[in-house]
Structure formats: C-alpha cells, structure tokens
Amino acid sequence: MAASCQNCSKTQPEVTLKKCAKCQSTLYCSRDCQKADWKKHRKDCSKAQGARAPKRKPFTSLSNKVWLHGRPEPETYELLIDAYRLRVWDDNNAGEMVSQNSEGFQRFLDTVETRPGLLPPWWDQEKREACEALGGDSSHRCNLSSPVTKGSIIQRYGDDTFPMQLRMFVEQVLGSGPGGQSGQAMLAMMVRTE
Template sequence: MTARSNSTFPSLSAPRAVARPFHALSEKKFLHNRPEDDVYKLLIDCYRFRVEDDYKFAGEVEEDCIYAGAPNSYEPFKRFLRKAEQRDGLLPTWWSSEKAKACLEYGKKQKHWSDLGCAIEKHDVTEHYEDNLMPMKLRMLGEQILGTGPGGQSGAAMMQLQMATERGSMLSSNLDISQMVR
C-alpha cells in the first residue's frame, strides 16, 4: 500500500461550494449541487479514509483491499457505493448505475489523487483539500453511508457541535484528539 502525495493533484473544483457543510451533511445534501468529478472524489476519499480509520483505530481490514495486500480496493469500493446508493437522498439526483461505474473508473486512474490502489492518511486529506475539517466531514459522510463511525463510534455529538459552530452559537477550535482515542 502506498500513500499518494497531493502536490500535483487538484482537490475539488469548488471546495467552498457548501457554505455550511455540517448542516449539509446532517440534511444528506453534502454531495448535492457539486460537479460529478467532485462527487466521485469525495466518495472515493471517504472510502479510502474510512479504510485507514478502520485499520488504525480498530485493526479491521477487508480481505480484498490494499491494506490486506490486494493491488487495489475496487471490489470493496463497489460494495461501499452500493451502501451509499441504499441511503435515501444521500447521493445527488443525477446518480445512476452508470455514474457508479464512472465513479469506479475515476478511482482506477493510476498516479492520480483518487487512485483506489493508494492509501491516504488524515494529514493527506487535510493537505489535499486545504481544510482542517475535511477529515471530520469525510468521517461523518462515511458514517451516513455505513451506519457507524470509525471503530463503531457515533459522530452525532460532534455533528451537533459543528452545526452549532456553523450557526455561530458556539466557538470552536480544531483539536486533534486522535492520539487519545486509540
């Protein structure tokens, strides 16, 4: 498994497109009103980051993914997409089985940021998207798709905290407590 540097790979075409991203996540609209390529990137990165989290926090590895020595994570990503498709309203209205195939093909581009043959870590996500909260956004999107957060944890309290911050009813800081949650 190899990590992918992001220095030559663009992030989202419109990274600030969602004014209140945690509200959009809560309303299952985070992937809506975005260009197709951005939705593909977000789904792929959500999956790749969840695999990293599951490995790091719970020691869990799907046997057919790169963390178990497979050359790529195409099959487990297809299962992830099927779960996303089962969540009412989560995917944009234009999503179809053809778009799912296009998303997978997007993840098959080697030497590309969204390469499903490469691992990513939290610092990669933060740096690539130039957003300290993007790892949390991807985790919460993953929780909506899979039903639980990394390690079986719930992100509901953090979602409420972030939404309060977006409303301006709470001050927040970006503390990294990941080392305390092992």
C-alpha cells in the same frame, strides 16, 4: 491532437504523462518538467484549485444528508473515493485489517445507493461506472491503490475539518463511525457553530 507534456511537448508513447497533483489538469512527463514549468503554471494551477470552493455550512449539509448535492460530478466521485479510502485507513488503524480495493469500493457504493437522498439526483448507473473508473485510474491522485491518511486529506482539501466531514458522511452510509463510535453529538455541535 495528442496530449503532450506542458513543458517539453513530448507525447505518449514516447513518455508517460501524469497530471499535476494539485490541479489534476496539466500534464507533465517528469518531475523535472513540472518544476521547470512551475513559474508559468503556478497562476493557472491556483485558479483551478480555487474553482473548488469549500461548501458553505458543510456540517449543516451533512445533517440534512445533502453534503454531496450541488457539487460537480468529478468532485463527487473524488469525495466518494476519498471517503471510502479514509474509512479503510481508520479501520486499519483501529486494528481491523481491511483491504482497500475495487470490490470493497463497489460494496461501499452499493450501500450508499441504498441510503435515500445521500447521492445527488443526477447519480445513475453511468455515473457510478465513471466513479468506479476514476477509482481504478492509477494516474489519478485518488485511485484506490493509493493509501490515504488524515494528513493527506487535510493537505488535499485545505481544510482541517475535512477528515471529519468525510467520516461523518461515511457514518451516514455505514451506520457507525470509525471503531463503531457515533459522531452524532459532534455533528450537532458543529451544526450549531455554523
């Protein structure tokens, strides 16, 4: 059965379908159809969002270099993409002109793969290719052609500390935080508060 708009049931190629930005699962052909269906979709959408429970003791997980472990594969892909996109945003705001593209993301993944234990045990070439494909999917909210900001990360994950978590993960990958700064003292403080 072909995918169709949740509201009007039109299918591709008659319309272009896009996923709900919040739950990333329900398809709509337009903003008007999404608005028209919101009263019905709201409950299911919030359930899907709730399925992504925050990680307990995220800073301890970062300190132990297992922050990505125990997460579903699609969430891990999104976190890797968002970590890369946030670092590009940070670097550009620090005066470095860095392009956000698939080649840069591939180099980032190359580096992550050299850091023992950072990636979950299930990570392999097939999973990497799936992660790269998600980054190249222009219909997905975390595609590499779409810029990200600290505010959009907070909004997406519903956690004021999430940009810090992504930055600390990237520091473990690249060896330094934004602007060459070290976040180790901050990480140690956050671990003590958990």
